[in-house]
Amino acid sequence: MDLATTDQRPDANPTAAACVAAHLRADLARLAVRAADEIQQQIDSFLSQDLPRADLDAHVRFFLDAGIRALGEGRTAATDAEREAARAYGARRAADGVPAEDVMLSFYVAFRAVWEEIGGALAQRDDLGDLLPAMERTMLWVQYVTSEVGAGHRDGQACASMARVVAGRRLAEALDDPAVPESELHTALERLDFDPQGEFQLWVRRRQADATRLQAVQSRLEEGPGRFVVLDTPGEVVIVGQDWQSADRVEAVLLADGGGPVGAGLVRTGPAGVRGSINDARRALCAGRGRPGVHRYADIWPFALVADAGAGRVPLLEEALETARCNPHLAEAVREFADHGFSVAAAARALNVHANTLTYRLDRWHELTGLDCRTYTGLFTSRAAVELG
Incomplete structure (x- = not known):
């Protein structure tokens, strides 16, 4: 009718x-x-x-x-x-x-x-x-x-x-332009329904998904607690989150989309914290060297800083870097030994090799690089080289 x-x-x-x-x-x-x-x-x-x-x-x-x-x-x-x-x-x-x-x-x-x-x-x-x-x-x-x-x-x-799209674009621009005052960043956050003075965490990944898939990510994030906005820029996808209860849930949504590795920043406060967290996430993603999964700045910040330092520090690691590139099995031995609390047995189980095999690989690494993974300095330097290699 x-x-x-x-x-x-x-x-x-x-x-x-x-x-x-x-x-x-x-x-x-x-x-x-x-x-x-x-x-x-x-x-x-x-x-x-x-x-x-x-x-x-x-x-x-x-x-x-x-x-x-x-x-x-x-x-x-x-x-x-x-x-x-x-x-x-x-x-x-x-x-x-x-x-x-x-x-x-x-x-x-x-x-x-x-x-x-x-x-x-x-x-x-x-x-x-x-x-x-x-x-x-x-x-x-x-x-x-x-x-x-x-x-x-x-x-x-x-x-x-449309207003959210405009505010999102302005936020993305403000995050990449340090000349934009924090007052404008504050306004953009407010227009996206964030509390500008609250805590934020940002995640970054290389742009691979189309707009439809990114909208699906936004919808799935909104199904749980917290406020989120997915910013689609020409080179990367940025996820801004506030009041989430579980970063693991957020990261599971991002990985389920199949869009590639993710860098996760630290939880920081206010507009300045938003800028800080996105820089964390970008450094973590860079330090991840394209490996799948979530690379959290909180976990790999020493290696992220080494990577960010550029050529000024890399010469100190040249021999170890070359060894890691040419001997990926040795690099994996170093990584697993570090990640499993310096336990040869646990690291060997993770690699599915005999403990004697892992010990041999660590000794071989020491022989080729001069770095003993059983010492703090040797392990730290070795792990940095592995992450950069």
């Missing part, structure tokens, strides 16, 4: 409809509070989004009043003012993060309270049969209005999405 072209002729018995409408409008304040209570009790998103109750009361009262007027007038289509208000309301709730289906359901919850009140008010009347057509017309009015609310919600979502 095209609600915009529905018959607009008044009801056959406008006096009865007008009488009931007047009764309802006289009790409008109580009706609106009752309807708002039921909306919050029955639709979780109207509580979980922390919507101000006064705002909900005001909108419920406005639309109940408009619907009751439609009942008294026996009409189905909304007035221009009602249509404009419905679209604005839909856009507002979209900005609040309330799903469209919940917004439209709230109208039926609210007007169900009205129909129940009508039942009580008409208990002593003998013209209920005459009022039924008017009530049916009012339900069509509700359908008409909710269609306008849905249109406004779609428009609001589109505007909010």
Whole structure:
């Protein structure tokens, strides 16, 4: 049915409809509070989004009043003012993060309270049969209005999405340009619904996924606790996170996407911390040398610093670097020995070799590089060479 072209002729018995409408409008304040209570009790998103109750009361009262007027007038289509208000309301709730289906359901919850009140008010009347057509017309009015609310919600979502895209681009630019003041970084974070003074952690990987896959990553991250934004830049993908409960869950989502190795920064605070964490993540990714998995700056920061230092420190490691490149089995022995707490037995099990084999490889490494992995300095230098090799 095209609600915009529905018959607009008044009801056959406008006096009865007008009488009931007047009764309802006289009790409008109580009706609106009752309807708002039921909306919050029955639709979780109207509580979980922390919507101000006064705002909900005001909108419920406005639309109940408009619907009751439609009942008294026996009409189905909304007035221009009602249509404009419905679209604005839909856009507002979209900005609040309330799903469209919940917004439209709230109208039926609210007007169900009205129909129940009508039942009580008409208990002593003998013209209920005459009022039924008017009530049916009012339900069509509700359908008409909710269609306008849905249109406004779609428009609001589109505007909010575009605003987030613009804010995301600005954030990506600000992260790469130290000349951008922290105040602008603060504003960009705020527009993406972050607390600019809160704690952040950033993850980075080389850009390989298409836009559709990145949207899927964003959606999966949003399924759990925390706030996230995925920034898609020409050279890399950056994930900004706040209020997450488990970095392991975030990193599992990133690895499941198959987009390649991930660098994870430290948890840092405020706009300056966002810049610090992305630098951490980039250094960790670089130190990971393209190996699969998540490379956490917290775990490999010494090697990340060595890699970041460039040619100034690499000459100190030249012989060990060359040995690691030419003898990957020796490099793996060094890595596993370090990662398993200097335990030959545990490292051998990880490599699926005999303990004597691992001991031989460590001795051979010492022979070729002059670095004894059984000493702190020798192991640290050897591990740095392995990570850079």
